[in-house]
Amino acid sequence: MNRLLSDPLALPRGPAMKNRFMLAPLTNFQSNADGTLGDDEYQWLVLRAAGGFGLTMTCASHVQPGGQGFPGQLGSWSDKHLPGLERLASGIRAQGSLSSIQLQHSGVRAETRLSGLPRVAPWDDAESGARALSTGEVEQLVEDFVLASLRAERAGFDGVELHGAHGYLLCEFLDPVHNQRGDRYGGSLENRSRVFWEIIDGIRARAGKDFQVGVRLSPERFDMDIGDVLGFAQQLMTSGKIDYLDMSLWDCFKEPVDPVYQGRPLIDLFTGLERGATPLGVAGKIMDAATARRCLEHGADFVLIGRGAILHQDFPKRALADPDFRSVPRPVTREYLRQQGLGPAFVEYMATGWKNFVAD
Numbered sequence: 001m002n003r004l005l006s007d008p009l010a011l012p013r014g015p016a017m018k019n020r021f022m023l024a025p026l027t028n029f030q031s032n033a034d035g036t037l038g039d040d041e042y043q044w045l046v047l048r049a050a051g052g053f054g055l056t057m058t059c060a061s062h063v064q065p066g067g068q069g070f071p072g073q074l075g076s077w078s079d080k081h082l083p084g085l086e087r088l089a090s091g092i093r094a095q096g097s098l099s100s101i102q103l104q105h106s107g108v109r110a111e112t113r114l115s116g117l118p119r120v121a122p123w124d125d126a127e128s129g130a131r132a133l134s135t136g137e138v139e140q141l142v143e144d145f146v147l148a149s150l151r152a153e154r155a156g157f158d159g160v161e162l163h164g165a166h167g168y169l170l171c172e173f174l175d176p177v178h179n180q181r182g183d184r185y186g187g188s189l190e191n192r193s194r195v196f197w198e199i200i201d202g203i204r205a206r207a208g209k210d211f212q213v214g215v216r217l218s219p220e221r222f223d224m225d226i227g228d229v230l231g232f233a234q235q236l237m238t239s240g241k242i243d244y245l246d247m248s249l250w251d252c253f254k255e256p257v258d259p260v261y262q263g264r265p266l267i268d269l270f271t272g273l274e275r276g277a278t279p280l281g282v283a284g285k286i287m288d289a290a291t292a293r294r295c296l297e298h299g300a301d302f303v304l305i306g307r308g309a310i311l312h313q314d315f316p317k318r319a320l321a322d323p324d325f326r327s328v329p330r331p332v333t334r335e336y337l338r339q340q341g342l343g344p345a346f347v348e349y350m351a352t353g354w355k356n357f358v359a360d
Helices: 039-050 079-094 135-155 169-174 194-206 226-238 266-271 289-297 307-311 315-321 334-339 344-353
Strands: 021-023 055-062 098-104 159-164 212-217 244-248 280-283 302-305
Touching: 021 039, 021 315, 039 055, 039 079, 039 344, 079 098, 079 135, 098 135, 098 212, 135 159, 135 194, 159 169, 159 194, 169 194, 169 226, 194 212, 212 226, 226 244, 226 266, 244 302, 266 280, 289 302, 289 315, 302 307, 307 315, 334 344
Parallel strands: 021 055, 021 302, 055 098, 098 159, 159 212, 212 244, 244 280, 280 302
Antiparallel strands: none
């Protein structure tokens, strides 16, 4: 099937994306210390919605106070966050984009100095000082993800994405090396993935029938077993319970690290899976129109743009208008990023946290 970046994308539930571009969820440090929406975060996201993204997703938003992983992180764990979330959902919708909150808990990567609360994980982790969650605490975690989803729905968002990637708490449950819990949440892949299914089923039971649920996974690093991730990805897509799968691949066209799966690009392992009616998106070094088209040619249904969207608030509009469009080369100046709608905290993060991204 010949997919075009300009084609609308129907999702199993709720409204369709107007094109095949989704804004990747990007850490940006731009909200307030209590998790309420900051003006700079609002501007960053609404500018991307205006720039043509079919779906505009927030940064990772923590569902419990102790799940905070970075300063200025958008919160979704309290009704005090609702006014800002309502403003953000309305602002994104006014620009013709769908909206989603990415829901997350940082687990062993949580910053205790920000929350003042202890780190927790699926297991006792000596390196980070995290203690293992009790079974009851995992059940409460599931409930808090569901409550955050219902809060997003009340605020007017089209859906949420569960952040199961990059070594954060949901991803940690999938870790076959460390998650050898003795209860129903550890050991086998069925048990390690159970927390996802309980959250998804909880949202489906209590949210409206058109509320959209996506999941983000990453197949490598953080002790992920690519075979496990492939199996779980196919289960998610064929379950009929989610509306899209977002695979964060770091580089869509690199070979897998695991020698068992080498010989073809990482993207092909996932586009080759059964997916039922569930759209599959990919993220990873998509910095120009040609690479975005190539992802669709390799079987992806949509692309998620991260660094390209930092460099160009209107990446989709540019890529759709010019088949030869390429992101501006890096490094760029701080002033350039300010012109693209990044606030001071986000500019500083890109300058200090990303090698060779900012020149001055």
